[in-house]
Amino acid sequence: xxxxxxxxxGEIPPGGRKLVTIRGREIGVFNLDGAFYALVxxxxxxxxxxxxxxxxxxxxxxxxxxxxxAQAGAMLRCPWHCWEFDIRTGQSWxxxxxxxxxxYNVSVEPGEALAKGPFAAETVSVAVEQEYVVVEL
Amino acid sequence: MNVTLRDHRIDNPAQSHLGFIDCDVHPFYRSPAxxxxxxxxxxxxxxxxxxxxxxxxxxxxSLYPRMSPGNGMRGDAWPKDGSPPGSxxxxxxxxxxxxxxxxxxxxxxxxGGAAAERNVEFGAAMAVAVNEWQCAKFCDxxxxxxxxxxxxxxHEESALAEIEQRAGDARFAQVNIPPRGLExxxxxxxxxILAASAAAGFPISLHLxxxxxxxxxxxxxxxxxxxxxxxxxxxxxxxxxxxxxxGVFEEIPDLKVVLVxxxxxxxxxxxxxxxxxxxxxxxxxxxxxxxxSEYIREHFWVSTQPxxxxxxxxxxxxxxxxIGPERVMFSTDxxxxxxxxxxxxxxxxxxxxxxxxxxxxxxxxxxxxx
Numbered sequence: 001x002x003x004x005x006x007x008x009x010g011e012i013p014p015g016g017r018k019l020v021t022i023r024g025r026e027i028g029v030f031n032l033d034g035a036f037y038a039l040v041x042x043x044x045x046x047x048x049x050x051x052x053x054x055x056x057x058x059x060x061x062x063x064x065x066x067x068x069x070a071q072a073g074a075m076l077r078c079p080w081h082c083w084e085f086d087i088r089t090g091q092s093w094x095x096x097x098x099x100x101x102x103x104y105n106v107s108v109e110p111g112e113a114l115a116k117g118p119f120a121a122e123t124v125s126v127a128v129e130q131e132y133v134v135v136e137l
Numbered sequence: 138m139n140v141t142l143r144d145h146r147i148d149n150p151a152q153s154h155l156g157f158i159d160c161d162v163h164p165f166y167r168s169p170a171x172x173x174x175x176x177x178x179x180x181x182x183x184x185x186x187x188x189x190x191x192x193x194x195x196x197x198x199s200l201y202p203r204m205s206p207g208n209g210m211r212g213d214a215w216p217k218d219g220s221p222p223g224s225x226x227x228x229x230x231x232x233x234x235x236x237x238x239x240x241x242x243x244x245x246x247x248x249g250g251a252a253a254e255r256n257v258e259f260g261a262a263m264a265v266a267v268n269e270w271q272c273a274k275f276c277d278x279x280x281x282x283x284x285x286x287x288x289x290x291x292h293e294e295s296a297l298a299e300i301e302q303r304a305g306d307a308r309f310a311q312v313n314i315p316p317r318g319l320e321x322x323x324x325x326x327x328x329x330i331l332a333a334s335a336a337a338g339f340p341i342s343l344h345l346x347x348x349x350x351x352x353x354x355x356x357x358x359x360x361x362x363x364x365x366x367x368x369x370x371x372x373x374x375x376x377x378x379x380x381x382x383x384g385v386f387e388e389i390p391d392l393k394v395v396l397v398x399x400x401x402x403x404x405x406x407x408x409x410x411x412x413x414x415x416x417x418x419x420x421x422x423x424x425x426x427x428x429x430s431e432y433i434r435e436h437f438w439v440s441t442q443p444x445x446x447x448x449x450x451x452x453x454x455x456x457x458x459x460i461g462p463e464r465v466m467f468s469t470d471x472x473x474x475x476x477x478x479x480x481x482x483x484x485x486x487x488x489x490x491x492x493x494x495x496x497x498x499x500x501x502x503x504x505x506x507x
Contacts, residue, residue: 046481052213079212081475082204 001136003119009108009131012036015073019051022137027104029133030055030087032073037087038135039076040102044092048080050101056084058093076101105136154467154479154492155238158500160440161344161397161468162233162242162282164275165223171274172249175266183259190255192319192350200353201362205474214472222472226279233471234281237479240497241506242282243310243468244271245344245397251287252315253348261295264288268303276308283310283504285342288330290318296330304337310504311340311395315347316372323376323383332389340393340438340503343376345369373399374407377433381411384424386432393503394437398470401439402447405459408433434461438503440468441495442477450484462491466500 006020012031019041020027026041028051041051054077057069075084075093084093090101109119111128119134126132166172173181193200203209207222214222214232223229233239249267254260264287271284286303288296303309312334314322322331322343334341346369352358354368373396386392396404411429419425425432439460447453457465470476479496487495500506 046478048478049213054212080478 003107003109003134003136005109005114005119005124005126005132006135007124007133009133012133015055017051017055020135022135025137026051027135027137028052028076029106029135030076032087035088036106036108036133038104038106039085039087039090040104042102043078043080043083044099044101045078045081045083048078050076050078050085053077053079055087058084058086107134107136108132109134154496156240157237157467157479157496158240158504158506159233159242159469159471160395160466160500161245161442161470162229163223163471163473164229164244164246164248164271164282165221166248166270167220167224172263172266172270175269175273176262180259180262180266183256184263189250189259191250191253191348192255193253193348200348201359201365203362203474209474211472211474211476226275229471230279233469234279239281241500241504243342243500243504244275244282244284245313245342246271246285246287247344247346249287251289252313252318254289257289257292258295260289261292261299264295264299268299268309272308280308283506284308285311285313286339287313290314290327290330293326293329297333300330300333300337300339304339309339310506311342312337313342313344316343316345316369316376316399317347317349317351317353319349321375321379321383323379323381323385325383328385328388331385331392335389335392338505340395342395342397343373343399345373345398347372367400370399370403374403377404377407377437378411380436381429381432382422382425384422386436387424387426392436395440395466395503396437397440397468398442399439400443400445401441401460401465402445402456404433404437404439405456434464438464438466438499440466441482442468442470443475444477444482446484453483453485454487457487457491457495462494463499465495466503467496 004022006029007018012018014031014033017028017030027038028041029036029038039051041049043050055073056075056077058071058075060070061067074087076087077084085101090103092099108131111126111130114126114132115128199208210222216225216228246267249263251260251264251267267287275282276284286300286309288299300312353365354371359365359368408430415429
């Protein structure tokens with residue numbers, strides 16, 4: 001499993017995302033309140049570009065008529081059939097037992113460590129004084 | 138490259154869905170004024186100064202607004218210039234026609250308000266305008282797209298004239314009637330329109346929708362779009378039952394009816410129930426010479442989207458067998474939010490001959506396409 005540098009930390013602000021292609025695979029990298037997560041850009045339902053969908057909160061209703069927004073910005077809604085997935089885990093909201101969006105490990109590494117390797121930095125030029133988002137694949 | 142997205146084009150020609158016929162594609166206008174060139178000055182002015190009077194209580198919105206922007210559009214189908222999904226032929230080619238090498242796409246224009254217009258003369262003018270607009274904007278520049286004749290069911294004379302006008306025009310494939318109407322379609326008052334459609338060689342396409350003014354379910358108004366969406370099936374069931382029980386198919390034996398976007402798993406169960414009752418109640422409907430299920434099997438076609446997703450995927454095969462694989466036709470519903478992708482819609486592998494029929498041959502035969 002290789003590590004791929006996909007962005008400088010400042011490039012994806014909280015609530016933001018970046019679409020990247022690593023070894024032929026489209027992956028969406030998301031920043032949730034400073035923590036980074038990566039999901040495959042393919043909905044497990046019918047194959048839509050999942051990571052281009054809206055980032056939404058989880059809407060919960062403890063009782064009919066009572067609504068609350070929970071986990072602000074933690075859900076990704078597919079642009080086709082509106083199936084929602086937890087950005088952090090890939091868990092499906094509507095069918096958590098049977099389907100899951102593929103996730104990848106993401107870490108933040110200092111440029112100093114990257115310069116030593118064994119990382120693949122395809123388009124991101126790495127400077128040692130910065131921090132970088134790294135996806136394992 | 139880190140930011141280059143992979144080309145989504147499908148290049149494996151062995152896949153059975155390629156070259157399919159899409160039985161439900163939605164064209165849209167960039168602006169309602171797009172219809173003006175096809176309206177007389179009298180109706181252009183009417184559209185601008187008075188506008189549409191639909192049979193629903195709300196103006197400029199649907200009774201149950203969809204949660205996707207654009208009132209239910211696929212999130213990635215917006216042209217770059219911000220025009221509505223379905224209005225840009227180039228994008229439609231890119232996301233549908235060229236991507237899958239679609240052989241033909243049957244247009245279902247849910248625009249213009251002709252069917253539900255209270256001012257039926259305005260409705261009739263809008264029907265003609267939408268028919269002209271389909272040709273000018275879509276079918277003439279893109280011959281893979283086939284138009285559906287729009288009519289105003291409540292203005293018989295204009296409907297008959299429009300069907301006659303389009304008969305023999307290869308750009309038109311069928312007559313479009315919304316299933317939610319003032320009265321069930323088998324009622325005698327609609328018979329001439331059905332007969333004229335059959336005589337012109339047009340199947341009738343009942344595409345989910347319509348604003349009749351009646352509550353959308355037999356049990357009153359639902360609260361949520363979640364309830365509203367499956368309730369469209371009720372209007373489909375009403376129309377199937379009405380067309381059968383009124384003896385329409387005895388009177389018009391070459392009438393063909395396509396149920397578009399209403400699901401289909403319910404159809405066999407409805408046929409079983411109608412047969413069961415027919416054995417006991419046939420004295421009331423002596424016009425029926427055969428079991429209701431026989432009329433259904435002979436005269437009805439169904440389109441697949443929104444595809445049934447049974448808990449056990451293999452149950453799909455039983456459903457298709459009960460309906461008859463020769464009566465099921467694939468549709469995407471592009472560019473709506475609940476559209477189906479031909480690669481992934483079926484969660485079970487179809488037998489190769491069924492796949493050929495469902496993706497292509499059934500529609501080819503029904504619409505007499507090459």
